[in-house]
Amino acid sequence: MSIGVAIIGSGIFAREEHLPVARASPDFALKAIYSRSLQSAQNLASGVEGVDLYSEDAGAGRSYADLLAREDVQAVIIALPILAQPEYIKQALSAGKHVLSEKPIAKDLATAQELLQWYTANIDTSKTLWAVAENYRYLAKFIRTAEEVRRLGGVKNFRVSVRSLIKTDFKYYKTEWRRTPAHQGGFVLDGGIHLVAGLRLILGEQEALASVSAQSSLLQEYLAPVDTVDAVAQTKSGASGAITMSYGSAFNDFVFEFDCAQGAVTLNFDRVTVNGEDFEVPFEGRGVNHEVAGFAASIRDGAVQALLRPEQALADLEVMEGIFTSNGARVELRLQ
Template sequence: MSVGVAIIGSGLFAKEQHLPAVQAAPGFTLKAIYSRSLNSAQSLAEGTANVDLYSEDSGAGKSFDDLLARSDIGAVIIALPILVQPDFIKRALLSGKHVLSEKPIAKDVATAKELLQWYQANIDASKVFWAVGENFRYMSKYIYAAEQVQKLGQVRNFRVDVQNFVKPDNKYFLTPWRKVPEYQGGFLLDGGVHMIAGLRLILGSAQQIKTVSAQSYLQQSYLPPVDTVDAVVKTRSGATGVISLSWGSPFNRHSFEFACEKGSVALNFDDVAVNDVKYSVPFDGRGVSAEVAEFATSIINGKAVEKRQSPEEALADLEVLEQMLQSGEKQGEPVQLHLQV
C-alpha cells in the first residue's frame, strides 16, 4: 500500500531533506507540491515526474485548497515559515489529510497549546494524524548516546555546549523570514529547538527538566533579537545541568556530556565516548528519511504517530527553549516547566 502525499513548501530543507525522504519512503507516492510561487514549486519539482504543482500565482484550480480537495492525496508534509504554519496545519487537518509539520511546533508555547487544543477538540485524532517533525530524535548518534546513558543509571549532572557562527552569507540566514525574524529567539528558536530535542531524548522521560534560569545576549547585530543563551537547569530527580547555545559565537562546538551513577557519556560531534572509550557513530543521514518513513507507516497501519513525533513532544521541546529565552529577558529569573512529557 502507498499513500499519496504532497510537500507544502519549497525551501532549503524541503529540497535537501523532505523531497529525497518522500522519494525513498516505500509508503509514500509524491503527488503534488505547493509553494507560494510557481517558480519555487518548479524549482523543488525539478527532476521529478508525474508531480502536479500548486501555488498562489498559478491561477484557478491550483490553490492550496484545490490541492486539499484531491482524494488521491492522503497526507501532507508542511515545511513553511514558522509564523504561517498553524493556519496551513488546521486547513489540512480539517480536509482530512494527515499532517507532518516541521519543528518548531509554533512560534511560542501559547500558540502551540492553542493549536494542540484545537486539534483535540475538532479532529478525530484516531483517524486523522498530526505529527511534528524533529529529525534529531532519529539521528543515530543521539539514539546511541541515549542508549548508553540509560545503561549507566540516573543522570547526576550534564552539560550541553553548542556554539555556531551564522555568517551574513549563510544560506539559511539569507531566507527572508529568518533574516528579519518576527518570532522569539531568531536562530535560537529555529536551531536551538533541535538541541533541546537531542538533550531530552538522551535524558529520557524519567529525567524531565523542572526549572530553568538563564542569561541571553546578542553577539552579532544582524542576528536579532538574541543569538546566545546560557542556562542552568534542574531535573525533577535533582540532577543539575548547563545548556549553552549560540548561533553568533566564534567557536565551533557540539557536545553533550552526562555524568551518571555508573559512569559518563560524552557526545562530541559524531563521536560518543562511554567511560572515556570513544566510539565513532557512522553518519547515516539527518534522520528525515526515517522520520518520514515512520509517519507513512503510522498512516498505513492506522495507528497513532509514535511518541517521538507527537505534538506533545514538540511542545515540550519548545517549552524548555522558550523558558530559557524568557528567563534571559528577566535577567536570570528562575522559571518552572509544566509541559514536559
C-alpha cells in the same frame, strides 16, 4: 498500497530532505507540491516528473484548497516559515489529510497550545493524524548516547555546549524570514530547539527537565534579536546542568556531557565516549528518512508514534520559551 502525499513548501529543507526522501520512500507516492508562488514550486520540482504544482498564483484549480480536495492525496508534509505553519496545518487537518509538520510546533507556547487544543476539539484524532517532525530524535549519535546514559543510570550532572558562527553568506541566513525574524529567539529558536529535543531524548522521562534559568545575549548584530543563551537547568530527579547555545560565537563545539551513577558519557560531534572508551557513530544522514517512515507507519497503525507526537514538540518549545523569557529567574516547566 502507497500513500499519496504532497509537499507543502519549497524551501531549503524541502529541497534537500523532504523531496528526495518522499520520492525514495517505499511508503509514499509523491503527487503534488504546493508553494506560495508558482516559481518556487517550479524550482523545487525541477527535474521531477509526474508531480502536479499548486500555488496561489497558479490560476484556477491550483490553490492550496484545490490540492487538499484531491482524494488521491491522503497526507501532507508541511515545511513553511514558522509563523505561516499553523493555518496550513489547520486547513489540511480540516480536509482530512494526515499532517507531518516541521518543527517548531509554533512560534510560541500559547500558539502551540491553542493549535493542539483546536486539533483535539475539532478533528477525529483517531482518523486524521498530526505528527510534528524533529529529525534530531532519529539521529544515531543521540540514540546511542541515550542508550549509554540509560545503561549507566542516574544522571547526576550534565553539560551542553553547542557554539558556532552563522555568517551572512550562510544559506539559511539568506532566507528572509530567518534574516528578519518575527518569532522569538531568531536562529536560537530555529536551531536550538533541535538541541533541546536531543537533550530531552537523552535524559528520558525519568530525568525530565523541571526548571530552567537563563540569560540571553546578542554577539552579532545581524543575528538579532538574540544569538546566544546560557542556562542552568534542573531535572525532576534533582540533577543540575548547564546549557549553552550560540550561533554568534567565535568558538565551534558540539558537546553533550553526562555524569551518571556508573560513569560518564560524552557526545562530541559524532564521537561518543563512555568511561574513557571512544565510539565513532557514522553519519547516516539527517534522520528525515526515519521520521518520514515513522509518519507512514503511524498512518498505517492509526496512531502517531511517540517520537512524532505534538506533545513532544510542545515540550521542546516549553524549554526554549522558558530560556527566552527567564531573564535570570527560575522558570518551572510543566509539560515535560
